[in-house]
Amino acid sequence: MKKADKSEVLPQMYLEQMAEAIRVLGHGQRLQIIQQLELCGEQSVTDIVEAIAGQQGAVSQHLGKMRAAGIIAARRAGRQVYYHISSASPVTILNCLRREYSKTVTKSNPRM
Amino acid sequence: MKKADKSEVLPQMYLEQMAEAIRVLGHGQRLQIIQQLELCGEQSVTDIVEAIAGQQGAVSQHLGKMRAAGIIAARRAGRQVYYHISSASPVTILNCLRREYSKTVTKSNPRM
DNA sequence: AGTATATATCATGATATATTGATATGTCTA
DNA sequence: TAGACATATCAATATATCATGATATATACT
Numbered sequence: 001m002k003k004a005d006k007s008e009v010l011p012q013m014y015l016e017q018m019a020e021a022i023r024v025l026g027h028g029q030r031l032q033i034i035q036q037l038e039l040c041g042e043q044s045v046t047d048i049v050e051a052i053a054g055q056q057g058a059v060s061q062h063l064g065k066m067r068a069a070g071i072i073a074a075r076r077a078g079r080q081v082y083y084h085i086s087s088a089s090p091v092t093i094l095n096c097l098r099r100e101y102s103k104t105v106t107k108s109n110p111r112m
Numbered sequence: 113m114k115k116a117d118k119s120e121v122l123p124q125m126y127l128e129q130m131a132e133a134i135r136v137l138g139h140g141q142r143l144q145i146i147q148q149l150e151l152c153g154e155q156s157v158t159d160i161v162e163a164i165a166g167q168q169g170a171v172s173q174h175l176g177k178m179r180a181a182g183i184i185a186a187r188r189a190g191r192q193v194y195y196h197i198s199s200a201s202p203v204t205i206l207n208c209l210r211r212e213y214s215k216t217v218t219k220s221n222p223r224m
Numbered sequence: 225a226g227t228a229t230a231t232a233t234c235a236t237g238a239t240a241t242a243t244t245g246a247t248a249t250g251t252c253t254a
Numbered sequence: 255t256a257g258a259c260a261t262a263t264c265a266a267t268a269t270a271t272c273a274t275g276a277t278a279t280a281t282a283c284t
Contacts, residue, residue: 009147009148010147012140015140015143016140018140018143019137019138019140019142019143020138021209022134022135022137022205023139025131026131026134026135026137026138027272028124028130029124031130032124035121035122044231045230045231046230056232057231057233057273057274057275058272059231061272063231064232076231078230078282079229079230079231079280079281079282080229080230080231080281081230087212089209089212092204092205092208093204094130096204096205097130097133097201098122100199100200101130135241139242156261157260169246170242170243170244172260173242173243173263175261175262176262176263188250188251188261190252190260191250191259191261192251192261193260193261193262
């Protein structure tokens with residue numbers, strides 16, 4: 001097992017920003033979108049709307065939020081806008097959680 | 113439009129639960145706590161309160177939330193309760209983001 | 225020009241989460 | 255037992271996030 005990289009403790013301000021980034025991923029439908037993009041590489045908004053059976057407006061807002069966070073990026077082709085994952089982190093994080101998830105959920109502990 | 117291979121895609125319900133788990137980490141002070149525990153291995157509530165300069169009640173609530181999510185665990189010793197990280201995911205996720213963070217932030221793209 | 229299509233944005237009510245101060249619970253020690 | 259200390263919980267309010275329906279913008283086509 002690899003020894004944790006004890007690189008310095010990050011100052012609270014950075015953690016705040018990281019927390020913000022994490023929160024962007026903390027939404028079921030947004031994870032669905034990430035999964036979809038992971039699977040198909042690139043998809044138009046309409047593709048995504050269909051794939052995850054969402055509402056157009058809502059999906060567009062999710063895409064906007066994730067784009068603002070740098071998680072995904074877009075390219076316009078005619079009237080469609082194609083999105084793709086632009087950062088490794090969501091995939092890494094999802095994989096990490098998929099792994100955690102497959103384990104039996106560890107119970108917490110006795111009441112105190 | 114590409115047809116999604118549904119077998120590899122996690123069902124929305126799981127994603128919803130994952131999103132919930134992710135959201136627990138999406139909070140600056142909670143990341144501070146994780147970092148502190150990562151650094152010190154085990155700490156009492158008071159230790160943590162001091163280390164991150166938080167309010168006792170708030171810190172206790174954060175700890176409770178993270179414990180409920182299985183991220184950390186606790187052990188009582190006398191009147192203190194010592195917490196430690198009990199799941200790899202927060203560390204993995206934090207490292208992942210630390211890595212992302214060190215890169216120059218990629219700008220998104222033109223207005224559409 | 226006008227119409228259809230794709231996407232983005234806005235306004236808002238509903239819900240969730242955070243923050244704070246106060247108090248309750250549990251545990252030790254004199 | 256009382257009193258101090260450590261932790262947890264509660265209640266009230268503030269703030270953030272979501273979902274929805276409506277509308278705006280951008281592009282293509284005729």
